[in-house]
Amino acid sequence: MSTSVTTLTGNRGLQVEEKLIFEQDQPGRTAVDLPAVEPYLDRLGGLRRRGAIGLPGLSEPQVVRHYTRLSQKNYGIDTGFYPLGSCTMKHNPRLNEKMARLPGLADIHPFQPESTVQGALKLMHLLAHWLKTLTGMPAVALSPAAGAHGELCGVMAIRAALEARGETRTKVLCPESAHGTNPATAALVGFEVESIPATADGRVDMAALKARLGPDVAAFMVTNPNTCGLFERDIIEISQAVHQAGAYVYMDGANYNAIVGRVRVADLGVDAMHINLHKTFSTPHGGGGPGSGPTVLSAALAPYAPVPYVVEQADGSFHLVEQVLEATASGQQPFGRMKGYHGQFGVFVRALSYMMAMGRDGLFQASGDAVLNANYLLARLSAALSPSFDGPVMHEALFDDRFLKDTGVTTLDFAKAMIDEGFHPMTMYFPLVVHGALLMEPTETESRESLDAFIEAVLGLAERAKAGDAEAFQQAPRLTPRRRLDETAAARRPVLRWTPAAE
Secondary structure, three states, rough: OOOOOOOOOOEEEEEEOOOOHHHHHHHHOOOOOOOOOOOOOOOOOHHHHOOOOOOOOOHHHHHHHHHHHHOOOOOOOOOOOOEEOOOOOOOOOHHHHHHHOOOOOOOOOOOOHHOOOOHHHHHHHHHHHHHHHOOOEEEEEEOOOOOOHHHHHHHHHHHHHHHHHOOOOOOOEEOOOOOHHHHHHHOOOOOOOEEOOOOOOOOOOHHHHHHOOOOOOEEEEEEEOOOOOOOOOOOOHHHHHHHHHEEEEEEEEOOOOHHOOOOHHHHHHHOOOEOOOOHHHHOOOOOOOOOOOOOEEEEOOOHHHOOOOEEEEEOOEEEEEEEEEEHHHOOOOOOOOOOOOEEEEEEHHHHHHHHHHHHHHHHHHHHHHHHHHHHHHHHHHOOOOOOOOOOOOOEEEEEEEHHHHHOOHHHHHHHHHHHHHHOOOOOOOOOOOOOOEEEEEOOOOHHHHHHHHHOOOOOOOHHHHOOOHHHHHOOOOOOOOOOOOHHHHHHHOOOOOOOOOOO
């Protein structure tokens, strides 16, 4: 039986059918009262605007209600469980937000004299120390603005190291389950990308990798734990083989939340890895930002780290090395700089606050709890769903759509039905190597009670799908302000500008 209800107003309960702000325009209405402008000399000549500026006229209550109503239609980590696989979305302690807003941290400017921002520089230096200690790597570039930017940093350092060796290598190898940004980054830097297949258990095919390694290979880019939620157990052998071929190992750190405090990536033979501070170390993210992707570098790549970076001087003060010439004078060979200024400073504050509050033991427990929660999902759901691979997982549990065979229900239908049950859907159709993938990452901040509620909803929907109620799934979501949209058309033909209806 359909639960769809049509109302006279279009509203559903206390969820208002909100118009666009432009549709609420009342010419002449304003939320502010400005004094009359004193006489002035008009220097615009014939360039003065003749028509209306095009902004809507609203009262203050209208503006406040409009944006409050829009916020009520949003879903975020402060609203409920956010089980997106391969994109750690976890609770962010409010203490870290408070630290990022402290005077002297929130209101400084990158052009201030160094003597006036010594505390900020010390904070960056301490953050770099924590990241190097956790990973065992000797150098870190803080400036990359997000994960893909950190990848770019690492691959550019690899290219710089090869150029310093007088070598021209043209190929970068990526596993078939790699994040899409990995091959895109390599191509952006000028490398040709070749894919390395996976074995039946979801890991890098060592035989295929070794067969492809040669003098034309610059690097192998691997995600570990990988996008199937599995640890690449051959990672040390992979690194040894890649290094024997004269190439470098780039490890995508998007899933570092599963191993932080437990695995020193330097011990795996890794040459470069970006760290998503906004995933692993507490900054609200999603929807484009904010983010930060510091890149740790091995001894082989450390000389090529980009500027800027902070150094502690003999008198205990801190200096920001911003110029390539200055860095070169101290023996470095930086490939340049990644962005303007010094990096995402507010994210630095949050990340360091998180790490110092947690301590090594707290980070150790957090990654363990993240893995425990993922395996709890796997254990509870395996009988009703179809796990893609055998055995335990790391930070996320991966299922495919075999359990929906002959039901008439697709992965998309199942995910849309989750919305009606009050849960943000899991990641769908990723990784691409798994047909109809459903990828779930619970993180360490979810309680058993919240996981159990999610599990019961998934089990109930699986039972309903197998019972033949395909029509209800195909109509979902039915209880949201908007029903199912044509997402393909929206992506290909987006409407980005409001235009008034013709009169």
